[in-house]
Amino acid sequence: MIEIERKFLITSEEFKNEAKKSIRIVQGFLNTDPERTVRIRIKGEQGFITVKGKGNATGASRFEWEKEISIPEAEQLLSLCEKGSIEKVRYEIPLGNHTFEVDEFFGENTGLFVAEIELNDENESFLKPNWLGKEITGESKYYNSQLSKKPYLSW
Template sequence: MGLEIERKFRVTGTDFLAGRHGERLVQGYLSHDQHATVRVRIQGDRAWLTLKGETRGARRSEFEYPIPVDDALAILAEMCAEGVIDKTRYRLPAGDGLEWEVDVFHGDNDGLVVAEIELSHEDQPIPRPDWLAEEVTDDPRYYNSALSRRPYGRW
């Protein structure tokens, strides 16, 4: 079984991203149920269908399967009517084999910048760079599935 242990934080400013390469991600949701979300994502010339279980603390089950990009485009157009997430992701080394994923949102979520870090266990210590603000791991408003229905620009 796939398992994701992830902590999420707001980010202050984006100056630290200057000169770094990010990758555009577009994703939509076929299911927003609190017990399971189903997402389609396109990143560059690749696409995935992802199933995520209910979040418990910083942990939840996750299963991800590659799909053809043309299928992902059709799913986004035909089945993701509630809103599509558009963001640029930057990957930054965090030390000890960890990596920050910093998402700069666009469109209706413009102005929101969030950093996530995947861990091997929930109590794993993490580095705290200066640009990291408050933790939002337990705030469901920051789930991408929630942002697709109630974007940050409408809070």
């Protein structure tokens, strides 16, 4: 239940030509405390509740627990969430033995694109596509829980 991921900005929207799948995501947060974030998400036709713990020193590893819930349950829980929500489309781009997930944000976060890759080890090597930009792993302002409170367009 430890998630290891690295995050990056992107340099172009070229990734869209390489995407094998895309899905719309709407999410809110019942709790945005960095020690324990509780997220409610509707991803396509599925609902989820996710609890995330505080990241380690690099920000690449942290506890994550997720459970699928029904769409009506997710909708009810979204109505209880803190102010601020996240709307995005997630693109999946396979490359080598990994899959990059690139989020294109909308609403108050329009213009922000964040790529992430899940790894088995923080130091695991992976192929880097030409559209991958600056690494932002551990930069909390890019966490969805923080973007819901201080959106990208307000920076």
